[in-house]
Amino acid sequence: MAGCRKINNYSVRGKAFTPVDSIQYLISNEVVATTQTVLKEYSHLQPASEGIVYWAGKKLENTCLITAVIAPDAMATPFNITIGHQANAKVVEFLCDTGLIHLGQVHTHPGKWVGHSLTDDRAAAFKCQGLLSIVVPDFCTNTMLPLIKCGIHRYENDAFMRLSKTYVNKHFAVTENSLEFVFQDFRVDYYEQVRLVNQA
Numbered sequence: 001m002a003g004c005r006k007i008n009n010y011s012v013r014g015k016a017f018t019p020v021d022s023i024q025y026l027i028s029n030e031v032v033a034t035t036q037t038v039l040k041e042y043s044h045l046q047p048a049s050e051g052i053v054y055w056a057g058k059k060l061e062n063t064c065l066i067t068a069v070i071a072p073d074a075m076a077t078p079f080n081i082t083i084g085h086q087a088n089a090k091v092v093e094f095l096c097d098t099g100l101i102h103l104g105q106v107h108t109h110p111g112k113w114v115g116h117s118l119t120d121d122r123a124a125a126f127k128c129q130g131l132l133s134i135v136v137p138d139f140c141t142n143t144m145l146p147l148i149k150c151g152i153h154r155y156e157n158d159a160f161m162r163l164s165k166t167y168v169n170k171h172f173a174v175t176e177n178s179l180e181f182v183f184q185d186f187r188v189d190y191y192e193q194v195r196l197v198n199q200a
């Protein structure tokens with residue numbers, strides 16, 4: 001089928017897969033709450049727009065502790081979101097300064113579809129093995145929980161592949177607040193858009 005290929009017996013596009021591994025993703029409560037806040041803020045722009053944040057934290061053997069939310073400066077529209085090289089460079093600098101590990105990105109879609117679009121594949125600035133890419137439906141106007149209503153994709157063998165609900169249920173958990181919680185807000189364009197809306 002055009003556009004569909006198989007790597008390690010997993011269908012790359014269209015079908016969720018269930019990796020056999022023992023990785024656990026622990027996402028602190030504040031990370032979820034702050035992610036939702038930022039994504040909802042984009043939904044309040046005129047017109048309502050897609051939003052994005054990056055997640056970071058640390059790895060302890062097979063456990064990924066997600067404790068940090070980074071809001072990059074981004075150009076948001078109702079159908080896509082673009083982060084420039086300079087904006088991503090600031091994120092990388094922040095990661096270097098703090099010693100945090102980039103663990104994923106979270107962005108919204110306007111409707112219920114939470115697949116990874118070709119644009120999502122192409123536009124993702126960071127593509128390294130194991131990186132998560134979570135797509136939240138409905139501009140995150142509701143909660144992003146339970147996580148299985150989101151599309152949770154992971155970069156594997158040069159492609160973002162959707163993790164199955166079975167895998168997500170078993171390997172992802174939202175945990176209590178973390179003392180190491182960090183929120184870094186690099187947004188400029190968003191606040192400029194808010195200013196223009198308020199002026200109108």
Ligand SMILES: [Zn+2]
Nearest residue numbers: 107109117120
């Ligand atoms: Zn997308």
